[in-house]
Amino acid sequence: MVELKNVSFRYGSEEGHEYGENSLSGVSISVREGEFVLLTGPSGCGKTTVLRLINGLIPHFYPGFLEGEVLIDGKAVGSQKLYDTALQVGTVFQNPRSQFYNVDTTGELAFGCENRGLPEQEIYRRIDDTVARLGIEALMDRNIFRLSDGEKQKIACAAVSVAGAGIILLDEPSANLDYEATLALRKLILEWRKEGKTIVAAEHRIAYLWDLIDRAVILRDGKIIRELIGEEKNALTPEALAGMGLRSTIQESPGSVGLPSVLNEDETLTLTDFHFCYPGSKTPVVNLPTLSLAAGEITAITGRNGAGKTSLLNCICGLEKRCNGVLKYRDRTYNRKARQKLCFMVMQDTGNQLFTESVLEEVLISLPKGTENEKEQAAGILRALDLDQYLDRHPQSLSGGQKQRLAIACALASGREIIMLDEPTSGLDHAHMLETAALLKQLKARGITILVVTHDSELIRACCTRQYTIE
Amino acid sequence: MAYSSAQAQEKRRGFLDPRTKLALVLVLAVFVMGGLGGGQLRQIKTVLSALPFLLLLAERQWSRFAKGLAILAIGYGLLLAMPYLPGVLNYIALMCGGILTRFVVTVVMGEYLVATTSVSEFISAMERLHMPQTITIPMSVMFRLFPTIGSEWRSIRRAMAMRGIHLGGVKGGQVLEYQLVPMMTSTVRIGEELSASALTRGLGAPVRRTNICRIGFRAQDFVLLAGCLFVIAVWILELGGVKLW
Numbered sequence: 001m002v003e004l005k006n007v008s009f010r011y012g013s014e015e016g017h018e019y020g021e022n023s024l025s026g027v028s029i030s031v032r033e034g035e036f037v038l039l040t041g042p043s044g045c046g047k048t049t050v051l052r053l054i055n056g057l058i059p060h061f062y063p064g065f066l067e068g069e070v071l072i073d074g075k076a077v078g079s080q081k082l083y084d085t086a087l088q089v090g091t092v093f094q095n096p097r098s099q100f101y102n103v104d105t106t107g108e109l110a111f112g113c114e115n116r117g118l119p120e121q122e123i124y125r126r127i128d129d130t131v132a133r134l135g136i137e138a139l140m141d142r143n144i145f146r147l148s149d150g151e152k153q154k155i156a157c158a159a160v161s162v163a164g165a166g167i168i169l170l171d172e173p174s175a176n177l178d179y180e181a182t183l184a185l186r187k188l189i190l191e192w193r194k195e196g197k198t199i200v201a202a203e204h205r206i207a208y209l210w211d212l213i214d215r216a217v218i219l220r221d222g223k224i225i226r227e228l229i230g231e232e233k234n235a236l237t238p239e240a241l242a243g244m245g246l247r248s249t250i251q252e253s254p255g256s257v258g259l260p261s262v263l264n265e266d267e268t269l270t271l272t273d274f275h276f277c278y279p280g281s282k283t284p285v286v287n288l289p290t291l292s293l294a295a296g297e298i299t300a301i302t303g304r305n306g307a308g309k310t311s312l313l314n315c316i317c318g319l320e321k322r323c324n325g326v327l328k329y330r331d332r333t334y335n336r337k338a339r340q341k342l343c344f345m346v347m348q349d350t351g352n353q354l355f356t357e358s359v360l361e362e363v364l365i366s367l368p369k370g371t372e373n374e375k376e377q378a379a380g381i382l383r384a385l386d387l388d389q390y391l392d393r394h395p396q397s398l399s400g401g402q403k404q405r406l407a408i409a410c411a412l413a414s415g416r417e418i419i420m421l422d423e424p425t426s427g428l429d430h431a432h433m434l435e436t437a438a439l440l441k442q443l444k445a446r447g448i449t450i451l452v453v454t455h456d457s458e459l460i461r462a463c464c465t466r467q468y469t470i471e
Numbered sequence: 472m473a474y475s476s477a478q479a480q481e482k483r484r485g486f487l488d489p490r491t492k493l494a495l496v497l498v499l500a501v502f503v504m505g506g507l508g509g510g511q512l513r514q515i516k517t518v519l520s521a522l523p524f525l526l527l528l529a530e531r532q533w534s535r536f537a538k539g540l541a542i543l544a545i546g547y548g549l550l551l552a553m554p555y556l557p558g559v560l561n562y563i564a565l566m567c568g569g570i571l572t573r574f575v576v577t578v579v580m581g582e583y584l585v586a587t588t589s590v591s592e593f594i595s596a597m598e599r600l601h602m603p604q605t606i607t608i609p610m611s612v613m614f615r616l617f618p619t620i621g622s623e624w625r626s627i628r629r630a631m632a633m634r635g636i637h638l639g640g641v642k643g644g645q646v647l648e649y650q651l652v653p654m655m656t657s658t659v660r661i662g663e664e665l666s667a668s669a670l671t672r673g674l675g676a677p678v679r680r681t682n683i684c685r686i687g688f689r690a691q692d693f694v695l696l697a698g699c700l701f702v703i704a705v706w707i708l709e710l711g712g713v714k715l716w
Contacts (some may be wrong), residue, residue, distance in 0.1 A: 055671045083676035086525065091671045098664035101615060101674070104483075106476055107591040110683045112593070115673035123683050127476040137474045141483060145618055163672065230661055280534075319629045340633060351622065353630035355649035366634065396656045 002054055002198065007068035008222075008386040009049055009058060023049040024222045026068075033166075036189075036199040040206050042245035042429040043218035047202035050219075051169045054079065054200065072167070087116065089159035093110030094427065096152035105142045105155050112163030114467050129260060130161045134188060146278075149183030157188050168192055171202040174208060174281040174428040176348075178305045178455040179253045182208045202428050207251040218244055246267040252457040254302040259460070259467035262310075264293040264467075265331075269418070269449065274325035274421040276308075276315050285311045286323065293468060295329065298440050300460045303470030309453040310348075312470065313420045316451070317343045329417075343418040344411035346427070350403040354395035359387060359406055362395050366413035381409050385439070402433050405439065412446075419443060420451040425459045437462035476683065484685045485587050486529050489596035491692040492584045495522065495682065496577070498699045504577040509704045511714065515702055521693075523580040528575040590614050594709030595682035604675065613668075622640050623657050624650075 009024045013339065024046045039047040052058040053070045056077045070077045072088055090112070093099040104107040106127065112114040113123045114117045131137055136158055139151055147155070150338065153173055160168055170189075174182045186208045190312050192199060201209060206216075216228040225244065228236070233249075257341075262268060269292070285308035293299055303309050315323040318339035327334045334342055347353055356362045363378040371377055382388045390398065395406055404424060411419050421440075425433045433456065440450055440463045454460065460467065501507050503516055527536040549568030556564050588596075590611050597607040627650055636649055688696075705715060 057667055057671065061667050061670060081676075082670045083673040086671055086673035086676075089671070091668070093664065093668055095664060097619075098661045099668040101611075101665065101672070102590045103615065103618060104591075106479060106587050107589055107684065110476075110591070112672040114681050114683065115676055115678075117676075118677040120681055120683050121477075123681065124475075124477040124480075127683075128474055131474045131476070140474055141479050145622065151700075159672070162500050308546065314629070317633055319632060331540050341635065343633075345633060347630060349626065349657065352627050352653045353634065355631070355634070355652050357652070360509065365636070405712070414635065444686070 001033055001071075001073055002029075002068070002200065003071040004029045004050065004053065005069040005071070007053065007066070007070060009053065009067075010065045011062060020155050022222050023064075024053075027219075027222070027224055028068075030223070031198055031200055033198055034196045035215065035353065036193060036209075036213045036217045037201070038206060038209060038213045039200065039202045039219060040204065040216060040246060041225075042315070042431060043204075044221075045219040045245075046222040048171055048218055049222075050174045051091065051171050051200065051202055053167055054167070055089045055091045056080070056082050070452075071254060071355070083115070086112070086163075086165070088165055089167045089169060090157045090163050090165035091169040091171065092153070092160055092173045094175050096149045096156065099156055100144050100152070103144055105144055105147070106140055108144065108155055109159050112159060126162045126164065130158050133191065134158055134161070148306035149176040150184070152180060153177055153181065154184065156407060157185065161192075164200040167198045167200070170203070171426055172203055173201070174203065176423070179255070179457075180304045182251075182455075186212070204247055204427065206247055207249050207386075210249040210251075216244070216396050220245065230240045242430055245430055247433070248458055253440055254300065254455050254457045254460055254467075255469055257300075257457055257460045257464075257465060257467065259300065261299075261466055261468045262292050262294045263466075267296060268292040269295050269327060269329040271316065272326050272328070274312070274315050274323060276311055276320050276323040279322075289314075289323075291468075293449075293451065294466045295449045296444070296447055297465045298444050298452065298463055299466040299468055300464040301451055301453045301468050301470065302455065302460075307470045307471055310422055311424055313345055313451065313453060316418075316420065317345045319345075341414075342416060343420060344407075344414070344416040344426060346404055346407045346419070346421040348398065348422045350407050351396055353407055354403060357394055358392050359395055359398075360391040362406060363409050366410040368415065381412050385409050385412075385441075401435060403429070404436070408439065408443070416448075417452070418449045420452050420453070424452060425454065425456045430458075433459055434462060440464075480683055480685050485592070486526070486687045487646070488585075488686050488688050489507045489584075489588045489684075490600060491688070491695050492580075492588065493596070494696060496580050496584055496697050498702055499523070499577045499580045499695070502702060502706070504573055509709055511705060511709050512702070515705065519702070520576045523576060523583050526575070526583050530583070532583070532586060535579070535582055535586060536608065539575060539582070542571060543575045546575060567596065574682065584712050585617060588614075591682055592686055594680065595684055595686050598680060599686075600683070608675065612662075615665065616658075620654075620658060620659055623654060623661070627653050627657075644690060 005028055007027045008022055010022050011020060040052055041047060052377065059066055059078050060082050060117055077085055087370055100108050101111055109127050110123050113126065131140060136154055139155060143299060144152060171434050174185055177185060189209060189212060217224055218226040220351055271288055271291045274286050275289040277284050303310050313323055314320050315325065318336040327339055354362055356365060360378055363381060367377060368373055379388060385408060387405055387409060408419065424436050437459055499519060524536060524539060539547055546568050549564045553561055553564040553568060593614055594607055594611050631649065636646060644676065708715065
């Protein structure tokens with residue numbers, strides 16, 4: 001049994017400096033053994049903080065100012081060691097790239113058991129058992145750096161299973177997953193339900209587990225605003241959901257939105273001979289003798305994890321030296337080098353493509369050399385993207401959505417005609433997803449061609465006009 | 472047939488024990504890179520220098536083998552060309568050639584160690600050497616961070632290419648600074664998330680860790696370790712004025 005009794009928390013430093021406002025104020029939740037509770041609400045509502053309180057990372061890893069009690073089976077989490085809490089609680093984190101300690105998958109599954117010194121034979125037995133139950137034989141003995149995000153998340157879940165804790169915490173585990181991988185995650189959760197595990201999940205994408213949960217706790221600004229049980233949660237209207245800042249509860253495959261890929265009247269851009277394999281591999285990830293996409297439209301590029309969506313964007317952008325395809329657009333042919341000046345990609349890790357020390361400078365270095373009235377031009381673009389109040393901020397200190405807009409501002413400043421986005425709404429709540437959709441429509445109105453790799457059917461419904469599915 | 476992790480671990484067992492690899496790195500670093508020892512050790516050093524390349528071949532690391540060999544060839548090429556070069560170039564060739572021929576072999580050995588040792592094998596080896604956790608854990612995190620830093624670095628280089636920032640391009644002089652800003656932010660973040668994840672999985676518990684990987688000395692380990700001891704013995708005898716040949 002997990003109990004939070006009237007808990008308030010504010011992040012701070014170890015020296016006792018507190019910063020910001022309360023992440024949680026007066027939150028009480030109790031989760032019975034074997035119960036499945038969903039924590040949801042808009043970004044910054046405090047759901048991740050609740051999970052960190054349960055697995056002990058607060059206060060042991062993230063210091064701050066804590067009031068109230070957090071108890072597991074009647075014992076305070078804060079006063080026991082993290083490695084003791086680890087025996088009771090297992091956590092699957094949001095970012096599949098930074099939760100692995102090992103480089104090989106099998107080592108990763110064994111890690112938790114090795115840390116507590118279980119005998120090798122017992123660890124082998126548990127791994128084999130989990131592998132068989134989850135059907136992940138094909139993922140064993142692989143290099144984790146070579147797996148797709150969906151595969152990585154499966155390994156993270158399997159690792160929690162092997163460790164065998166009774167309480168499982170899921171921190172936005174589906175943020176980077178496609179439709180199929182999300183369904184696979186759902187099956188895994190069902191498996192845990194059968195075993196009688198206690199599960200607490202923090203999620204924006206609630207559709208895939210809405211019918212599995214016993215209870216939904218909705219948070220906003222660090223407070224519980226509603227708790228829904230049984231029939232109550234099925235009776236919610238889409239308006240009521242949106243009013244609480246929640247995503248849709250209906251699971252929809254991006255493929256079933258059913259937009260056309262290209263219409264006869266569309267102006268097209270044509271890709272020819274786009275082939276790409278990873279170094280040392282002979283199986284092509286991108287394999288397109290020819291492909292036409294609609295210019296001036298918003299095309300959703302969908303397909304399962306590992307189908308090569310991101311690689312396709314990299315190739316179109318001219319970032320893959322090994323891909324020798326050409327792109328025809330408005331009677332001109334663009335080779336790899338030329339495409340680097342025509343296209344722009346907003347990467348999943350937007351922070352990795354912002355280099356300077358202020359928002360304004362970031363746009364200034366993107367303007368072509370010799371532009372007149374540089375500063376006014378840059379400020380104008382930033383105003384159009386609602387960033388003019390942040391001119392002097394450090395780009396790395398912006399929120400995810402703001403970084404996205406800044407990257408797009410740079411693309412506009414450098415006069416790119418094709419803008420691509422790689423999963424722009426992963427981990428975004430309803431309101432932020434709609435903001436991204438509005439932004440894409442604004443770009444389309446400027447005549448820009450937009451390709452967006454996404455598995456977010458709500459985003460596709462909100463703004464996309466064409467769709468291409470990679471088989 | 473059902474998956475068996477025990478069999479798979481046996482199959483993926485490396486050619487050498489990680490401890491042997493560590494010993495070889497140390498011996499190469501001291502004698503080949505550090506240049507310890509006098510005339511007697513010359514022939515031995517030649518043999519030692521060939522070792523990392525042979526090991527790379529044994530583990531089928533073709534591209535690392537080719538790269539190391541190419542750089543070594545450049546080093547010797549420079550030394551051979553040196554006498555025929557005029558003035559300053561002569562010194563530059565001597566310096567570069569000297570550095571390359573000295574360093575490459577040991578670097579290749581280090582690369583062999585990192586490339587063929589899993590985190591689990593490394594921790595296991597350190598424990599058998601009775602290293603305290605305070606040393607083992609940070610070192611094993613570094614093992615894990617190398618490939619991560621590599622992939623972040625590449626991802627940032629790509630983003631720069633796309634933004635049109637490269638040497639000789641826009642603001643060429645600031646390339647390094649631009650590269651480091653996102654690099655530091657993302658490395659710090661990944662390091663923090665990695666530690667958080669490892670802690671929730673019981674890393675650092677005061678129990679004797681177990682390891683599912685298969686390590687342990689076999690014939691090839693004994694031969695190579697004996698080789699290491701032999702080199703050290705020759706050196707000590709030489710210090711004492713005893714000449715073996």
